[in-house]
Amino acid sequence: MAANFIPPLPSMPQSALHQAVQPLSYLLGSWKGNGEGSFPTISPFRYLEELQFSHSPNKPVIAYSSKTWKLGSGEPMHAESGFWRPKPDGTIEVVIAQSTGLVEVQKGTYDAKQRRVKLKCSLVGNATKVKEINRVFEMVDGELSYEVEMATNHTSLQTHLKATLKKL
Structure with a gap:
């Protein structure tokens, strides 16, 4: 056997959804849609x-992953x-790393019957201006909607992003 030989990885057995994930299984998959953003320091x-x-x-x-693009030009955002x-x-418990360098640590609750997840900021790391980010995700008429609130050194907690997405 050659010294560079790497044996193939064993195939992953087909398993059921982990019990902890089951209440949020409706989220699994890809979602796509439009959103809007605003904040006192930027143009909508x-x-x-x-x-x-x-x-x-x-x-x-x-x-979890999210990617956004400018409407019209398709330029990555x-x-x-x-x-x-x-x-x-x-x-x-949720951890999110943003392409801007921010890291969020959030804790919250989920309601499987209402299909709602509420996340409250525990920590925003590597941020010079952002002090708090909270998120709410919920299913509304078969679509996934969310709202992101943000507070900075100069602004109080307020809505920054809203979107509605359809499952692909």
Whole structure:
């Protein structure tokens, strides 16, 4: 056997959804739609977004990613990714790394029947101006809607982003 030989990886067994992820399984998959943003320090804008929620077998975590593009030109705008860790008691821990260099640590709750996730900021790392980011995700008429609130050194907590996405 050659010294450079690397044996093939074993195939992953097909497993059921992890029990902790089950209440949020409606999120799994790809979502696409339009959003709008505003804040006192910037001009209002509109964007196209694609969200991805995925799950590895036997792991109590959901991988999350988001990419946005300017409407019209298709120019990339923002990207972020992270992990959602739902707990059996209805709480959830979320970490998100943004392409801007910010890192969010959020804690919150989910309501499986209402299909709503509320996230409150525990920490915004590597930020000079942003002090708080909160998020709410919910299913409305079969679509995934969300709202992001933000506070900075100079502004109080207020809506920054809103979007409505359809499952692909």
